[in-house]
Amino acid sequence: MTLTQTMTQAPARKLAQRVWPPLRFVLTVAVTFLGLLAITFVIGRVVPIDPVLAVVGDRASVETYEAARQAMGLHDPWVVQFARYVGDVVQGDLGQSVSTGRAVADDLARVFPATLEMATLGILIGVALGVPMGVWAAARQGTWVDQVIRVIGLAGYAIPAFWLGLVGLVLFYAKLRWVGGPGRIDIFLDGMVPVRSGLLLLDSAIAGNWEAFRSAFSHIVLPATILGFFSLAYIARMTRSFMLEQLGQEFIITARVKGVPERVVLWRHAFRPIRVQLITVIGLSYAGLLEGSVMIETVFSWPGIGNYLTTALLNADMNAVLGATLVIGAVFVAINKGSDALYRLLDPRART
Amino acid sequence: MSLLAVDNLRVTFPSDQGPVEVVRGLSFALGRERLGIVGESGSGKSMTGRAIMGLIGAPGRVTADRLEFEGRDLRNLPEWEFRKLRGARMSMVLQDPKFSLNPVIRIGDQIAEALEFHTQLSASARRVRVLEALEAVRIDDPERVARLYPHEVSGGMGQRVMIAMMVVMEPALMIADEPTSALDVSVRGQVLDIMDDLVRRRGMGLLLISHDLNMVARWCDRILVMYRGQIVEELGAGALNTAQHPYTLGLLASLPKLNEERATLPILDRAALDGFMAGAAR
Structure with missing residues (x-):
């Protein structure tokens, strides 16, 4: 290795040392949150509560039910649903609360x-x-x-x-x-x-x-x-x-x-x-x-x-x-x- | 007047089977000399050191007919008075710097502590003294070492730091409790050398506690051999061959020699030893 090579590499390494720790911090936090979202997403799918019924009520006709289901995107593959869920959360949209009738994000900002x-x-x-x-x-x-x-x-x-x-x-x-x-x-x-x-x-x-x-x-x-x-x-x-x-x-x-x-x-x-x-x-x-x-x-x-x-x-x-x-x-x-x-x-x- | 006079020192701890005496009537005097105490583990040698430093807390009990340091009676000395002696007039080097140095305080600050509580020196004056103490234990770049934490230095350097910490106030008495048994063999001589040099140059009294007969014989003027809380023999350093007591002879016999001819090393015959001691007591 020549002297000039050593001299140009040293600052690069120093820069990497300074940039890497905060970058690693951001990455780990991002990965942790993604994991958290995945878990809440799975919980939301596996609980024996039909989100469509919660919206249309249990007296709705089959057509209404299907239309609502379509509109809520529940026919899509779960990967697409998860991507949409993550996208919504990133934008601060946690959906509507059925019991308060307000956006969940607003409710949470209050409680x-x-x-x-x-x-x-x-x-x-x-x-x-x-x-x-x-x-x-x-x-x-x-x-x-x-x-x-x-x-x-x-x-x-x-x-x-x-x-x-x-x-x-x-x-x-x-x-x-x-x-x-x-x-x-x-x-x-x-x-x-x-x-x-x-x-x-x-x-x-x-x-x-x-x-x-x-x-x-x-x-x-x-x-x-x-x-x-x-x-x-x-x-x-x-x-x-x-x-x-x-x-x-x-x-x-x-x-x-x-x-x-x-x-x-x-x-x-x-x-x-x-x-x-x-x-x-x-x-x-x-x-x-x-x-x-x-x-x-x-x-x-x-x-x-x-x-x-x-x-x-x-x-x-x-x-x-x-x-x-x-x-x-x-x-x-x-x-x-x-x-x-x-x-x-x-x-x-x-x-x- | 001797530096330290101990007469009939006893240290007792309570136990389920009644009180246990770990030091049983120890008497000796120490001048500005190097006195060694040897004995096996459990012989009460460390407890002797701690009793002199006033560091045996409840439920342990220390009694003596006489316990004088620089002419002051240490028995029943109130704790705040004793604290003025500790670290200033008497100090103690402990065994393993890995455990005896505080892991989260910088080395320089730990050395400065004795000055902080015993002198009125300003922080900058304390700093000068700390660097001098580090130099005195042959640390080449005291400025750097003072800023380090204990886990950043080696065992040998840690023990030199410990010694610096204990001599910074230039005490009259230094007790060294197994100061080298946790160190690499290669640095033991160096550490003892530094300690010896400081003790002699400042005219301090040294009480070297160890299980290593040869080491004590080499670095001390006199040797007390302890067994089961009692002194069984006192020897001049150069006169190990004049030992009379069966315990000392047993210890000496169990040391391996360089040109060893014995297949197994002898072990102490404790039954015979106890019989001998019972006879001697009577």
Whole structure:
């Protein structure tokens, strides 16, 4: 190889190194979504619900039925149908919902932010309390602190969501009047805030409508706290066991040998290495919350995706079911990709 | 005045069968010299090191008639006072750098930590000291190594980093707990050489804990032979051939020789040994 060849190849390789990672990222995301679409498509075909009957009703004549079937493209080979389905989804067309009579995409744009807002607040509460609790329990392993935290965690697993929701409503809404009742906002304020993101807290803050903000907050705080409590139980338990594993490592002894204060041993030496594992745990709980907690959404009349999906399922509203499934799948993909990116940021061993 | 005075040191752990004594009445004094402790695994040598560093946490219990370091009584020393000694006046090199270095903190920052909690130095002054410490353990490009993470260096270099971390505050006592048994044979001599050089030049006391009789004999001035939590014999480094105790003799006999004529190496006759020790105790 001559010198000039080496010199022209080097920049090309450098360019490839810079272009390839983001390209690979886009490709994997695209392939994952295609797989997701294939699955929802297959589910849509195999369920024993006739989409034609859902449109024409069961008293239609054979001719009407056939015409509708033709119009819906169900005579075409499934490859063509799948291609059309993918094309529609890419253009944001998820079909009409039978039960609401609106475009599924519009429905989802309305219900998903409601769930997103509650789940985000819930996970923030779960992380803000669960992580320190887990660290504290590990640092005081076997003492009463550990026991109390264990019992709180156990309660988070054992208590049914609807029961906690109902008791919370009776106590904090009906008796104490500390929080707002079911729904996202007080009725007389409903629709008063211009919709931008669909997140009421954010929209009312942008609009500077602090009365609406206060009302939305008082409505969301109880269900979000209950969701937070459930994710807290899981996060605290996992944090505790991750921390115990790290606290048994040799480098913890090294830190103590250096005379590092115990608080720093805990947060710098033991906590830093577990951040990657915690991200997986938090990501999974967040994704779980974003699926929509049907129980909590029902008890609090929360117009979220869990409620929407359940109603659609009960009404055999397949377009809505598939659309919601797609959104939930997309949430999982996004959270997975997000935690992958965070891994590389937080763990030097994962960077190469 | 000796650097470290230990009299009747005992370390006890509770178990289902009642308390188990892993160190049983150890007494020795250490000046600014190199003292070796040899013994098989489970003989209590590592626990001795950790007891001196005050690192035996509950449920373990440490008692002694005397445990003095630089004239200070270490028994019942409050934890915050002990912390001021650890890393500053006394330090300990652990066995395997693969496990004893924090995987997610840069090497330079890990070395700087002792300075961070024991001095008022500014970050830039700490950095200078860190680079000096890395140079002292014969690392050629300290600037680069300081920026690396532990998984990016070899075992031998990792252990040199560990030593740098432990001498950066120039302590008076260094305990080295099996500092080379996790390393390649080819770099062991080099690591011990560096450690020896630092210890001598700074007039530190060294407590070298190992199972390797020959190594300890080569790098130490005096040797304590430990068996079942007790010192069974004390030897001058050059005087391995004067060993009297059956345990030491057994250890020496079990070492393979270069021009080996024996078909099998002898193993310790523990029944006879225990009988001997029971007789000696009486």
